[in-house]
Amino acid sequence: MRNMSDIIEQYLKKLIEESGTEVVEIKRAHIAEKFDCVPSQLNYVIKTRFTNEHGYTVESKRGGGGYIRITKVETHSKAEYLAHLKQLVGDQLSQQNAKHIIQSLYENEVVTQKEAKIISAVMDRETLMLELPYRDRLRAKILKRVMDVILYSEE
Amino acid sequence: MRNMSDIIEQYLKKLIEESGTEVVEIKRAHIAEKFDCVPSQLNYVIKTRFTNEHGYTVESKRGGGGYIRITKVETHSKAEYLAHLKQLVGDQLSQQNAKHIIQSLYENEVVTQKEAKIISAVMDRETLMLELPYRDRLRAKILKRVMDVILYSEE
DNA sequence: TAATCAAAGTCAAAGAAGGTCAAAAGAGGT
């Protein structure tokens, strides 16, 4: 692993996995001490790697006995999961967010790696030769259509 | 070897070979220092010698813990077939022709049925909310990008 | 209840990579 943020990300994901419950509750200061970084780095890690797009929900509480709770969004039914993501896409979608969503689809085995690469390529700003307000709208449209196809085309 | 770019090219290829994994991850600044050149020379080497056409895929990340990852991809017998289709696509592509091409890809087992459906959906005129000269151009662009991905990203 | 302590949150600056682009320099060919 190359940097602190990646290391902490892996650590938290392992915690979630090991818990067997898709949830983990941490003390920010405690983790910061364990990895010898400032506490706010935890906020950075969470904000960049445990977002909705990535398939996580985060709750927290301040003050004495405070905590940060990270929950992996349940992807029980593929339909719900896709509906959730679709709603998250809205009518505009940046390349960044698109990547996160595709990554999430891949991690949840909704698409194969090859499919993920195809979808990414299509939505790359290089491919969508458009200026900005339109490009993000087209990207959103495309991804939602793809999700529909994924949903209705199998089984 | 007569120039720095060739030397670096050889060096990187040797690294890939020795790794046994078809992948190598480097730090741009580190290599630059090793060969006593400016960092951007690495970009030049990569852009001229590690392209898709050469059978490589390159990913990178900026910022702390950044890297450049070069992956060698097998270029199989599909290469010619896809090159042929790509050339057939040209700069513009109607929905009709797109369908035919995708059908052909499917029949030749270059894509799965699901992949075919995804690609079709993306290129549907409903999805590409554009007026006509542009729509056909975008469709062509997309399909060619998809073909590149199929060709250079496998395994 | 007010004061205090114990978390977590925010935000912006500084730091650490890699990317781009065009000008300058070299190499080969005529």
Next chain:
DNA sequence: ACCTCTTTTGACCTTCTTTGACTTTGATTA
């Protein structure tokens, strides 16, 4: 010599990460 193509360089840009001062919120205690 002159032209063209490739390589080398460097100034400037964008993206991602780290850090820390300051804020907000919740719990405890006087």
